[in-house]
Amino acid sequence: MMTHQWPILSTVTFLPLFGALLILMIKDDSDNAKRNIRNVAFLTTLFVFILSLIVWAGFDNTDPGFQMEERAKWLGGGISYHMGVDGLSVLFVVLSAFLMPFCILASWETIKHQLKDYMIAFLILETMTIGVFCALDAVLFYIFFEASLIPMFIIIGVWGGAHRVYASLKFFLYTLLGSLFMLVAIMVMYWQTGSLDILILLNHKFSFHMQVWLWFAFLASFAVKMPMWPVHTWLPDAHVEAPTAGSVILAGILLKLGGYGFLRFSLPMFPLASARFAPLIFTLSIIAIVYASLVALVQGDMKKLIAYSSVGHMGYVTMGIFAANEQSVEGAIFQMLSHGIISSALFLCVGVIYDRMHTREIVAFGGLINKMPKYAAVFLILTMANIALPGTAGFPGEFLTLIGVFRVNHFVACIATTGIVLSALYALYLYRRVILGTLKKENLKTFVDLSFREKFILYPMVILALLFGMYPAPVLNVIHCSAELLVSNYNNAVQAHAGMVFLQ
């Protein structure tokens, strides 16, 4: 409907590539050049963020369908170029664009070698992640989804920690294997429907038998990306070894690709299979919530602890999506968005003290509140948000999800609620060991509080973590219409099928 207007989604998606091209042309030899590289990268991401806000501003909350669509002929054989956003995806675009400038800032001084390659990798990654949320062609979606592996693989492998090679290979092969099953499923869907356009696929009614196979193929891909228990093992390794900014992107955006995929493909296209296998998802989700929280409790590495806490939080998301009522789906999306901010901010917090100490072992710290009061305050708010304390951004998502799940299955909701207690346990335990207590260790006594750059990174995140906790309406309003449509289509499909079975 807006084809005559400026193609803003393509601009948002591909502008980072333009920035990468500019950086490619800068010779990486002097300090001056390095400053230029940083500035170009930062300004590009900032500009993309502003554009993404324009997308949000231009988004019509009352329209449940796709907006700002762009179509073009492309490779043929069904593959076309089709972009567009709806209430489910638009905020993920904003989230991706929001986190990127912070990633660039977080790597401002810490990246010493191959700065040019690093910034190019990040900008390419930004294009891929925004592209995933805008793509409305199954192959285009797959391309963005999968191509995000390349820059992330290189980011972990080149600028990561001691065991970076192992972690990057594990990350790559794990996710590649998962997503290739989705590729076969997309092929099957193409031969079934004759189209790869997501809009057409959404309206096609696959037979139940077909839905089961396709649903499992998509599950293989999205479950690895989420990650769901038991295919989560790549995540702690990848997080621990990735540089701070890499962890931020991993936790903030890449984990959301799986959840978004469930919302875009699994639930609306295969409603019958989703209904049939919802108990399976519930089981895996509550295992993830309880198990990951318990594992987080015994971690000695801060990043690993937050990584396991992410696995737990993603458990709420999968549970909420497949409970498939309005509260749970909205809660799941809100949870993904808030987790994107909170866990990213937590990783940035870990990065702050890692830059000072070059270790992330919890036992190496203690009593930081004496030297770094501002840091302690920031960390406290984010810890509370991670626990989903009412008033923080973590709360509405988990609360809505639990309400929604309770309507479907009391038992699951009860078990999942224990996860909140467990998350309080590990998060507060972490806080006590790192921040509180007396400052005993000699090498910690030289620590200085947050620098200007660090404040500039962390304060906006903290403000958002509080703001969306107290006033979640701007986010929920965007999601509402599309989520309602998704759920009503799902219910209709399930009821129609039940009616048919009854008649037989």
Next chain:
Amino acid sequence: MQTDLITQLILCVPEIMIATGALALLLTGVFIRGYSYTIVTWLAIAVLVAAVVLLATSPCDGTVFGDALIIDAFSRFSKILMLVSTIAVLVISMSCARAEKFDKFEFPVLILLATLGMMLMISAGNMLSLYLSLELQSLALYALTAINRDNLRSTEAGLKYFILGSLSSGLLLYGISLLYGYTGYIGFAEIADVIAKQRIQPGLMFGIVFVIAGLAFKISAVPFHMWTPDVYEGSPTPVTAFFASAAKVAAVALMSRVIISVFGASVTVVSDSMPVWQKMIIFIALASMMLGAFAGIGQHNIKRLMAYSSITHMGYVLVGLAAGTVTGIQSVIIYMVIYVAMTLGCFAFILAMNNHDGYVENIYDLAGLIRNNPFMTIIMTICLFSLAGVPMLAGFFGKWHTLGAAVGAGFVPLAVVGILSSVIAAFYYIRLIRLMWFDEPKAPFRDVPIDLCLVLILSGSFILFYIFFGIWISPWAEQAAQSLFLML
């Protein structure tokens, strides 16, 4: 009759030109002393370029010398692809030939003769021209393999290839004689007629199996792949590049034609859901994909690694062929275009692996290359990600087309195995990338010669920007694929 002969000859002008060109260059090489290698190489490139131009500008179809040669869109497309890769091989061979002291004028002449054989293979329309062209190509390739005659590995590879190649020729000839014996014809069209009308007798089935086995040897599909790693490793690198690109294109084109226009017509018996050729192709496709993926993991010599990699990729091509539909053949053609681009990029890179000890082939010599030579590393990284089938890059679309064709023909398990093996194979491609990007640097390589740079840039940009011009390749490939089915 007279004019008929002339129109027929006009159809095969490119072949005639290359044949006379090869002979003329042989004479030129004998009479010029001193710089004969350089001059003959450039003249050979000129002949090949002229042949490409002729092919691209003459869209006439027809058959030549009875049914010996078939000129159609399919043969034109394959020939152009094959000639372009031959040109690239000649371009990248020059610096290596000088350094390794096989800069003799026989080298480009032999390449031209092999090319002639390949062109005839692509056009072959009966079993006689099939066998003769295959032998012409093979004899030239045996000599090329052993061209570095002071090198033990090169001569060993030549001998191995000769012995196993003769064996496969024997198989092929035996199969052809069985086909002739049971059908009474050697022309593709006549054999297809006979096969279409009757149930396949056991003897005929043996014939089909032997012919497919002989052809599978040429594209090094499992279980006829044993020669590949040794010959790839032993041959001089430009010759290996020639094996991996042009020779594969010709063999795949020939195999497609034989399968589709001869065996494709075979009637299916009621108790038997699938024709015999399809069973065979599916088996060798599965075996090639899996074996290539697993066996490549243990390789530390980059040329051996490329050998197993090419075995895997031939498996993917055969997946498209197994579908046996227009979409299937279209996917085979597209896959070959992409495969050739990736292979040439990789071999240009291997030829640039040249440090103070001379040419190196061990993958651990690549450690930390990004610090010393970012240009080379980035292009090779693109090639490797593309070989692994990561999206955005051309290799992904190749897999999309072939596996998609298989899914369309109802072979979903085949596509699933293809996917699994591509993850396994991704391991060794990613290991190379890991070495180049993540490890500490070793001895730097010499500066990349300009000719290698050219091929590297061309193949790198083809792979990277396939997303833009894939839109033109698809319809062209579809047209070529359809011409193969017109004969039926």
